[in-house]
Amino acid sequence: MPETIGLHSFILSHFLLTGAVVFALGLVGFLSRRNLIVMFLCTEMMFQGVAISLVAFSRYHANDTGQTFVIFVLTIAAAEAALALGLVVLLFRRKRTLDALAWSQLHG
Amino acid sequence: MDDRAIDIARLIPWLPALSAVVCGVCCTSRKLRVLAAPVCIAAIAAAFVLTLKAYPHVFDDHGHGVFHVSWLFTWIRVGGFTADMSYYLDPLTMVMLIVVTGVGTLVAIYAAGYMAGDRGYARFFAAVSLFIFAMTTLVMADNLVLLYLGWEGVGLCSYLLIGFYYDKPSAVAAAKKAFIVNRIGDLGFALGIFLTYHQFATVQFSELFQILATQPSEASTPVQIIPFLLMLGAFGKSAQLPLYVWLPDAMEGPTPVSALIHAATMVTAGVYMIARLFPLFELSPYALPTVAIVGTATALFAATIAMCQYDIKRIYAYSTISQLGYMFLGLGVASTTAAVFHLLTHAFFKALLFLTAGSVMHSLAGQLDLRHMSGMRRKMPVTCWLMFFGCLALAGFPFTAGFYSKDMILADTLQKGLTGHSTLYTVLAVAGLFVAFLTAFYTFRLWFRVFMGPTKYEMGQEHGHGADHHPDGVSSDIKVEHHHEPHEVNWLMNAPLLVLAAGALLAGYLAHHWIGDMIQGSSARPLRQAIGAHGAAHHATLFGMDLHLAMMYISSVIAVVGIATAAYFHWLNRGAADRVAAKWAGLVRVLANKYYVDELNDSVIVRPLRFIGYLCFVFDRLIIDGLVMTVGFVPRMFGLALRPAQRGALQGYGIGMATGTAVVVLLVLMVYF
């Protein structure tokens, strides 16, 4: 039986499950939704899944690094979102559509 | 003994390198272009002089060969791994240097006349200088990695020079083919170097030989693999079965290049490499027999194909392959002396043959087809007789250069067969004799066709090399007037040929003791295998004679018979062709080509051989060529299979990436649970 510091390992696994499901659903959404904005939203959701895992681990090990890490993840998510939305607006001005498949001229 | 001259020898590769840079600069300006040839010739000639100055220093006071390692600068030194820019000078190196710089100088002089007026005049000499740099580096290298540098360097120059006439698609294709086929061989060579380092922890010859001398005779399996990998490289570079396909096509390059690179020097790099690393090849009991068998098979195969060719340069190309096969046979029977001797003599007479073929081509505006020329001796008498001497040497006519060296190989093979009671080597020797007959035949078939008989010719399509390569109508400063009439070439071109002809006639007689001393004093001296010809007692006799003497008689007879056969069918009785043609006019019309009928008069003896030659030729073009090209085909298929993954959809890529990630994680977990 593992020594319990902050959280029982089986409970940790429950939170990890939620995190993993949110991450995986984000991945599925990224791969299947064709709207560029929704696609990026889905990457945010993947980050969200990571954040849940990180906070759970933070409690598990009874240190604060995980939560601090989440702050940085939030920051990066915000930064990426700002850039991505700017890019999406540019792309939209160019082709008047948000369809990701509209951008497949380069291939081979 | 003062080491000054040996130190100066370090400059041998760098003079041509300097010349390459100067010629490269000459490329940029039309005014400077004429300077390229003198610079190049001077550099190579200077390298030759340096070689001669360094020559005495590879012998000790008693005349035994010794080696010097001449260090120039640190190239690669990573931990214990050392591969410096330093040179290994021993008698074998000297032999090779004499060939490379000597023949190189003569060919460069010839090319100064031959290439005159060509748009790529300076480019040509830049590439030739670079080639000499790479080739001298190759033969002087004191470690495998530097040797590999030279090896790849000559390959690159060969590529650049085969594709010299880049507006001919066939030339470009030939260049590409040469490079790719050589890469297959180089692959084996590179792996061999890696494995050598892995096994012996050094790539330096002097250390390697020291280790090998103390190696137990039972080598481990990885060690035994090394010679086979190296062999692959040698087969690629020296155009042996099945990697020879590039050499006939390589004749698309300018003729001096064919003479220098694809006959005299570069293609012998494989022979040199095996000779240099001979102790390594002795480690495996199977390596040398393999070399011998492949060499003989190549010699036979290429000689039969040469019988049915009409293009002069192609005949010589197949003949080169065939003669290289002889050299490999010599190596394979542990007679490195004979192999290197043949390399030396072959360099003289094959360079001579190619250059005279170049003169014919030059004079007939690019015409190379045997069927379109006859009786040229009246038009170009000097070329005629020069080529005659070359042909004699190639055919192995008594007391010419080729006679001595070929005999040495065949006698050593036969001796190995007779003393060892080995059927294999006896068969190889007999096959070698048969190839000698074929060689004499096809060589003189060519010569009689071109120079004897009634004088008639058709000019080629090219109105002089120079003019042909000015598609945009730009004329160059140097321009040689081309009469539309065959003419003897000028003495700038013929003078070097005289030297070569002298070599082709006399080198065998003059050098056959000298070469033995040279090789026995170098690393190519066989250590483990029974020494063939020199130093050891001759056990075998034939017809109660010393084997070598017997072999001389036999091969003299064979050569003479071969020449006579060729003379009958292609000179004396050639009129038969016309008679047959007249009688079978209908058939001729059907064949739509009178020249095939020319060959109808070949007797029952020669025809089957020629037929086999055709078969081999078809086999060559369809099977072997196809096989070699298949090697490039497989990755293509692989790529085609992968290509649908690059369809351009963002999310398609996402799915690919996610799949890869998921599969990888799954695999890792499966290791766990």
Added chain:
Amino acid sequence: MNPMLDKLSTLWPEMTLLAGACVCMLAGLSGSAVVRRSPRWIAAVSLLLAGLCVATSSVAEPRHTGAALVGVAGLAVYVKMAIVAVGLLLLLIASQVPDRLRQTQDAEAATGRGGVFDPAGVMRGEFFAFFLLSLCGAMLCAGAEDLVWLFLALELTSLPTYVMVATSRDRAGAQESAVKYFFLGAMAAAVFLYGFALIYGATGSTQYDQIAAFVHAQSASGQALPPLFIVGLVLAVVGVSFKIAAVPMHFYAADVYQGAAGPVTAFLAFVPKTAGFVSLIGLLGPACQANAEQLQPVIWLLWIMAVLSMTVGNTLGLLQHNVKRVLAYSSIAHSGYMLVGLIAAVAAATTPGAVTAGEHLGNGVAALLFYLVAYGLATLGAFAVLGCVTTDQGDEAQTYDDIAGLGQRHPLLGVIMLISVLSLVGLPPMVGFLGKIYLFGSAIQHGYIWLVIIAVLNSAISAVYYLRIIGACYFAKPNDQTQVAVSPAVQLGALVAAVGAVMLGVAGGRLVDAARDAAAPPDAAVVETAPLPDGDAESWSPQWADTSVKW
């Protein structure tokens, strides 16, 4: 004193670049035409200053000896120096990129006609600022000692590149490649972030030295590494391999390289790749406290990635007619070659007693570090030459036909292309040859014979398509449909890269030594400083022959 502030004192080069970036952004918006054109000079100066900072910085003692594959300090110095050096060349060849935008031209033209300068029109300042910031991120990756830091550094490396790609050309292709690069990059970031989270979850710390201590304790007690840790490591490695464009994260490479402007593509081929490899070295370092058996899954992972990257890159390259895509596929293949070095490094670190083999050829990290520079120089030259040729449509040269006869039309560019391509092929005496010897030698040293056979086979395959580039330059009729316009800066940058590729190949000893010192395990740092015996190489050591042959 806070240890983090100690760390701060090693970050002068990064701070210099950051300051330079800020100045660039401001200067780019100036109303004065002279100032407005100055960002490229400012960038050059700050790069030079950063180089000076690196050169004069005292190599701090690594905080955690024995923790990582390599001493972090030495590695960081080498990588920063390499980034400064190659960065300067990249700056030279990229100096014209923002000026070529029609937007910039129009804004300048409007000003020239007496109008008021519209600062919103040009993006020179931002372009060079992003250039510097991305380099700064790559440098920070080299010094990372913490997963949080590494994550931020990787993002700092990549975010500016997304903008650079999007704004590199007027074409829709640039924006397409930007969206592909950005979105897939964000997905990959999520993947490696998840990996970092799991590593943290398994070990309880994000700091390399504590992770190493955990792994060491685990290894010492003979327990298997927790699956969470292994899965986390695998996800992190795979996610980061997006930056190096290795299989399975390679899909974007060809499209992105094709769409971006040539100089920016060269940037993408060097800077994120360097950051990615340095990150991988850092990530795998703590894991290498385990023994080879425990780490076997990771070694296999790297093996598969290496082999697939080489094969996929080279075989796809065979089918291309677009030179930029060819070079992109070759970039994938080269990542595969470099992974060979990484495998050797992991094998060396996890096999007891093999660490001393770093004295010989066995130092995979050193080989990798050396090859990064070799590859950077070669690929930079090739992309720079491509960027100099424009088609009649005003587009960059893309296909083999576009560069046909370049050797005749512009001999210098032709020679640069020749040297670059030959270096990529790995033909002696170019630096690529030396790099390959070094890489494959390190793998041979640890018995990965088959891996090396596959790698050598692959480099033979690659010769075919590289040859086609040479063939197009030298053996094809000059194409009249294209124009060749070379600015002196591009010419200088490409020429220096080409000369460097030859010089380093002929006499690369200093760089090899530098790479070896950078990759010296921290424990052996004292031993390593002893000068090498000159001339006399190691005698034949029988234990080498005993090295078992591994895949």
Added chain:
Amino acid sequence: MHYALYMASAIGAVAVYMMMPRRGYTPSRIGGLLGAMTLGGLWLYLAKALPATLGIADEAFVYYYIFSGIAIASSVRVITHTKPVYAALWFVMVVLASAGMFLLLGAEFMAMAMVIIYGGAILVTYLFVIMLASQDAGEASGEKGDYERLPYEPVAAVAVGFLLLATLLVASFNPAPANPAARGESDERIIATVLTDRPAKRLAEHTGAGVEGAPGLPTALADRASLYNTERIGLDLFRGHPLGLELAGVILLVSLAGAVVIARLRVDPQPDGGDGDAAGRLAADAV
């Protein structure tokens, strides 16, 4: 247990696939029911093995099921809703539910930060852009929304996503024991070593002196022997990751400047502005 996880992933994949929008009839209700049953079944199966002491308040653990259920269900809606605006709003739900979980885990600061930054700031940006684009697209093309309704290769996407999920779950249910060496500093130790002015404060209190001993420190904080989560995070952030903080600032600067640069990039009016650019450019040069 592994097989249960694999099976749940497989059935979950089917459920999500059923809920994916498609051209014909979408059995989203059946899929939703199936998904809910899968998740519930998995939880029930796992509940058998729940230990006596959970590490968090036992009665509070029921909230885990609530928040997790909401988070997962909302995630599914994010990826299955055909209208981007709703997808974004469902994402707010995901954020809120995970904030709830953070509260359960004792991470109050992160919970609040998540709601404010994610639910507030970032999502508003998303909604803004979605509105901007969909408004325009509505009038630009009649066949708009085809790409909203039809997912790209849903089978492959779902299969890959849930394959990865299965592996992640298996790894997640085999966690290593918590690393005692990695345990954070205790509150007492932090107060004793870092917040050194605080004991002085408490001492002053005990001795009946005034509360102005430590200027600037609110009384409410000063007299506690333990630390709030927010305090600990703040301390960890500034003591453990000062460089990260700087770096995050630089990254925000990059994204700010980058967004500006990208936004002001000029785009030609032609709708398919691909290679048509070239012709346009030549014409412009001629003028």
